[in-house]
Amino acid sequence: MILLELFWTFFKIGLFTFGGGYAMLPMIQSEVLAKQWINHETLINFVAVSESTPGPFAINMATFIGTEMGGILGGMVATLGVVLPSFIVILIVARFFEKFRDSKFVRWAMSGLKPAVIGLIGAAIISIGKTVFFPNGFTANVFTSAPFYLSLALFIICTVLILRFKKIHPILLICISAAVGIAAGYALQLPV
Amino acid sequence: MQIANDSNAAKKQSQLRRLWQLFSSFFRIGLFTFGGGLAMIPLIQRETVESRGWVTDDDILEIIAIAESTPGPIAVNAATFIGHRVAGILGSVCATLGVVLPSFLIIYALSFVLREFQNVQAVQYAFWGIRAGVLALIVKSLVTMAKKCPKQVISYVIILIAFVLVAFLNVNAIYVVIGSAVIGILWSLLISKKQTKEDKEVK
Numbered sequence: 001m002i003l004l005e006l007f008w009t010f011f012k013i014g015l016f017t018f019g020g021g022y023a024m025l026p027m028i029q030s031e032v033l034a035k036q037w038i039n040h041e042t043l044i045n046f047v048a049v050s051e052s053t054p055g056p057f058a059i060n061m062a063t064f065i066g067t068e069m070g071g072i073l074g075g076m077v078a079t080l081g082v083v084l085p086s087f088i089v090i091l092i093v094a095r096f097f098e099k100f101r102d103s104k105f106v107r108w109a110m111s112g113l114k115p116a117v118i119g120l121i122g123a124a125i126i127s128i129g130k131t132v133f134f135p136n137g138f139t140a141n142v143f144t145s146a147p148f149y150l151s152l153a154l155f156i157i158c159t160v161l162i163l164r165f166k167k168i169h170p171i172l173l174i175c176i177s178a179a180v181g182i183a184a185g186y187a188l189q190l191p192v
Numbered sequence: 193m194q195i196a197n198d199s200n201a202a203k204k205q206s207q208l209r210r211l212w213q214l215f216s217s218f219f220r221i222g223l224f225t226f227g228g229g230l231a232m233i234p235l236i237q238r239e240t241v242e243s244r245g246w247v248t249d250d251d252i253l254e255i256i257a258i259a260e261s262t263p264g265p266i267a268v269n270a271a272t273f274i275g276h277r278v279a280g281i282l283g284s285v286c287a288t289l290g291v292v293l294p295s296f297l298i299i300y301a302l303s304f305v306l307r308e309f310q311n312v313q314a315v316q317y318a319f320w321g322i323r324a325g326v327l328a329l330i331v332k333s334l335v336t337m338a339k340k341c342p343k344q345v346i347s348y349v350i351i352l353i354a355f356v357l358v359a360f361l362n363v364n365a366i367y368v369v370i371g372s373a374v375i376g377i378l379w380s381l382l383i384s385k386k387q388t389k390e391d392k393e394v395k
Binding site for chain 1: 222223224225226229232254257258259260261262263264265266267268269272273276277281284288291292294295296298299300302303306313314316317318319320321322323324325326327328329330331332333334335337338340341342346347348350351352353354355356357358359364365366368369370371372373374375376377379380381
């Protein structure tokens with residue numbers, strides 16, 4: 001049963017993720033986090049793993065969550081699910097290539113979809129930001145805790161770095177923040 | 193009769209060879225590109241245009257344009273499209289399987305490693321730092337996308353509505369995607385009607 005559910009969930013995610021990459025995050029949040037298959041922290045950790053391993057984000061994500069939930073078969077059906085929509089759609093498009101390319105409706109639909117994806121990623125940032133900065137929920141004493149200010153500083157530095165120097169490879173940024181995390185964690189004996 | 197059989201056998205063999213080439217080319221593409229997305233284009237171009245001559249540079253540009261308006265990762269879109277062009281549906285299957293397999297095998301193996309080490313204190317500290325870095329990466333992708341977005345009032349309105357619906361009202365992102373496509377079509381329809389009306393009045 002879980003296999004069928006994995007397949008169907010990732011089929012929906014594959015069908016409605018336009019723009020690739022992080023555009024998938026809002027779908028994962030609506031479809032996977034809501035089912036509590038994995039938690040927020042695991043999701044964000046895995047984004048970093050996916051950035052540092054080969055292959056598209058969507059495939060990595062589906063394999064990981066599928067394997068967590070249903071072993072190797074789970075990984076297979078989730079991956080099949082996420083790939084199948086684009087496979088089918090491209091086969092259809094390949095046949096009616098010119099019609100698709102010149103279609104007004106596709107262009108019009110995209111004119112609404114593109115900005116929506118931006119709003120969706122914005123929403124994903126809010127939700128991920130909550131997990132990053134307030135892992136134990138939002139309370140007044142968050143603002144007196146060292147981990148909060150450390151993550152905030154690290155986030156601001158990373159954002160400035162990557163926006164200012166576009167050539168910085170994501171993997172380098174991940175390595176830097178891992179090193180800072182380990183150093184700060186041991187130096188301040190942060191609770192885990 | 194004999195000749196026909198021979199040429200049939202030869203055809204079959206060359207079809208098999210093409211399928212294998214599709215699989216192995218896209219396996220390499222899947223194995224050697226990190227992070228996915230447009231980062232995969234240079235390797236796709238080298239494997240399918242320069243080494244094999246299956247498609248042209250113009251085709252690659254077309255594929256990018258199609259990938260932007262179809263669901264799913266660009267690597268899968270390209271594999272399906274080029275596979276179909278070279279060897280029909282079987283070609284699509286082989287190419288797509290090739291591009292997916294490296295990720296699948298690597299992540300499958302890694303999922304055990306992750307489970308094993310996730311309780312080590314150093315790993316937890318590392319991931320605590322990494323989560324802040326990942327947020328920065330996502331902010332960067334948002335900025336990149338926002339720069340490419342058409343600067344129109346309707347775009348800003350859709351961005352805002354999508355954001356509020358999902359961030360604060362917990363609406364499923366799928367409904368927002370469907371709704372925004374419908375709004376895009378209706379709005380453009382309205383504009384084009386208005387345009388033709390104005391054109392007529394001018395005449």
